[in-house]
Amino acid sequence: MNSKWLPINEIAEKVNNGSLSATDMVDQALKTIEQNTEYNAIIVTTADRARERALQIDKLIKSGTNAGMLAGVPFIAKDNFLVFGAETTAASNILKGFKAPYQATVIEKLEAAGAICVAKANLDAFGHGGSTENSDFGPTLNPHDKHKVPGGSSGGSAAAVVLDMVPFALGTDTGGSSRQPASFSGCVGYKPTYGLMSRSGIIAMASSTDTVGVLGRDVTDVAYVTECISGKDPLDSTTIESDPAGYMIDKPLKDLKGIKIGLVSEYMTDGVDPDVKNKIEETAKQLTALGAEVIPVSIPSLSLALAVYYILVPAEISSNLSRYDGQRFGYSDPNAKDLDESYTNSRTRGFGKEAKRRIMIGTHVLSSGYYEAYYKKAQLVRTKIINEVHKTFQSVDYLIGPAAPTTAFELGSSTQDPLQMYLADIMTVGASLTGIPAIVIPAGTVSGMPVGLQIMSPQKSDKSLLEVAQLAQKEINK
């Protein structure tokens, strides 16, 4: 994609040597946001705080101090990250007015490296959705066609990158929420190995699969940001050590000789749009031309992943959303007569339809008499999927496939049928349930709408995944 932004490392370098100013970078981002309000990618800007931080950074640099590896680089965070300078709502009415008392660890890390958050991006409320239509602030529109959805739930973040508002944006990815919008909107969307990036200060959806997502124009930038925000965090006990080799791509791969790639048959079924399938097959040929051996592989249990996901995730949602009780934060019914009515009325008015549906499904699958048949069974099938995926990685190094069965769909076409909407996640939930890293890169267009190629690799092999994805993106763009 054409972009007015330099590569992220070059922006930081130029800001640090004084040939660019952080203030100009922030102004450029805010101006582009202003020019694209019609897409509704942004819930709110953090303009005042961003300008203040830019001034501080410019001053620091004038005094001869290096302001960090992301000095002056503006970014946008999905509105489920706790960030100072604006409300944090998760696009839900129940959190309107909520001001973060602390910031997410990854935001702190980005700020410590000199990056500047300029705005909060729209999402499906609490991350519940695949189209960003389920936002209490209205839908985000696809940058390529305003009648279509940008994907979701990180649709605002993806659209912001594609509309060139900022060089990168943060999303989250629980079942595909950064990868599927990257595919629908046409940018890079990366879900790291589960645990690689801290979730402290991110509004929880389903804790056993929630990850940070990084969205950018190219893999090089995404790897650069990954370097800055990965690793163990005392505030999130599920985090893992980052790769001692780091994530920046210092020595780009020249070819894929000796690499075996499996094209996942379960993601290339008749249910997939034939044009999307063709695109993926074309890119598979490009990978072959780079020297990789691409072979079809079957992982039969992946066809069960969505069913597992829509038991486990609502169960975790019903638990995570129980904290919204109208007492300590968020909307509270001022006229409730007693505590029970206060809980019920605050939740009834504060939550949207989809949150209610998921809470109730979760409550059902966890309730006595159903727990064994639904929740425990789903956990067992999850083990089966993990075992099969691990076994497949004994014979191939990477897995590829589309990120979604179609290109972006029409606004309003799936909102009346929750199951139809859930099917948009069918090719992304597998990596979420197994905890492996996955990245989506643009793989051309079908009738003007972007198609994404998804690449997956074994747990904790993020660095080599990013390297392969970088070369693949370069080859596809040729």
Place this chain on the structure above:
Amino acid sequence: MYNNVMVNLTREDVHRLAMLSKITIAEDEIAQMQKDLDSVLAYVEKLQDVDTSNLEPTNQVTGLKNIMRNDEVIDYGMSQEVLLSNVPEVEKNYIKTKRVL
């Protein structure tokens, strides 16, 4: 017992789930909610036929165990005032709720 867990939810089931979830579903929205929940439950029904003998359930994927820290006070630089600023009703630095009974 895995066979035939799938029974369509009744209106009473939906009421009961709403009550357990501390959510009110209006009478005229019950039928739609019933339909929505049923369609999801019907979709996930396919798991019942999967052979999962000799497998352990997955609770988490990191393999991490018992992450401990020393039991000491850490200053996160957050004042009581900031922490209470989002509370709907505060009295004398306490969070005030409606009466319980």
